[in-house]
Amino acid sequence: MKSEGQITDSMFYIMTALTRPRHGYAIMSLIEETTQGRIAIGPASMYTIIKKLLKQEWIYLQDGSDSRRKVYGLTQQGKLALKEEVDVRKLMLQLAEEGLGGIDNE
Amino acid sequence: MKSEGQITDSMFYIMTALTRPRHGYAIMSLIEETTQGRIAIGPASMYTIIKKLLKQEWIYLQDGSDSRRKVYGLTQQGKLALKEEVDVRKLMLQLAEEGLGGIDNE
DNA sequence: TAATAATATATCCATTTATGATATATCAAA
DNA sequence: TTTGATATATCATAAATGGATATATTATTA
16 A cells, blocks of 8 residues: 555554543453454554554653553544544445445346 | 454455456556545555455456456455445444544644 | 557565564452 | 453564566557
8 A cells, every 4th residue: 555654454443442542451442342353453463553653643642641551642643644544444435335235136 | 353354454445346346457546546546556465365355255256357357356255244344444434533523622 | 560658467575564472460359 | 369350561473565577468659
């Protein structure tokens, strides 16, 4: 895929979870619960992506987080990036639904 | 992510494009055009994924395809898989939109 | 008609991403 | 007090991705 910082699936899911400030473990749980276990991001992926998002300044570490519960949130940049990503994903979803809807035969 | 055959972004895009039978080059073009260039899948990724989807029997090679234009389409299995994926993606999109909508402050 | 551009499939290989396994520590509950 | 849940973190490996490149065909156009 193109563009410097492509938003991967996992990044998208994590950023989505962070539209409300959450700590890492809560992010994983939310995604797993929301998708009824169909998508699960393990700790390795999680913290890899968290690091990347921090460096990119799309998320921030909330002040007052102790080492036990590190709470992250989306920065304004992060929100903008997510908004754009939502638009692209909506487009593709629409296409998929149109396609699936129109074909009942083989 | 979990489950044997996780559907990646690129797979999803390609499968979406194949809700209507298309040959490889047309798939790439469609995705690039639809997303206004924001997502582009190169030939390397394309044919890697095509192979995988064929093996998985989520797509089939249409009879009568010559070596110049190999037309692929979704199998019933493929359609089912795509449908499920659409549902999960819809859920996450909804979450993202709710989250973005609700937060205007920092 | 010769050359050029667009169409189309295909693979090599380096890079980037993702992830299972594992470690460590804290807290709650039985 | 020990078991299970919560929570962060990393290593080593596996998987996915993409740029570059090769090759062939078809269409265009000078």
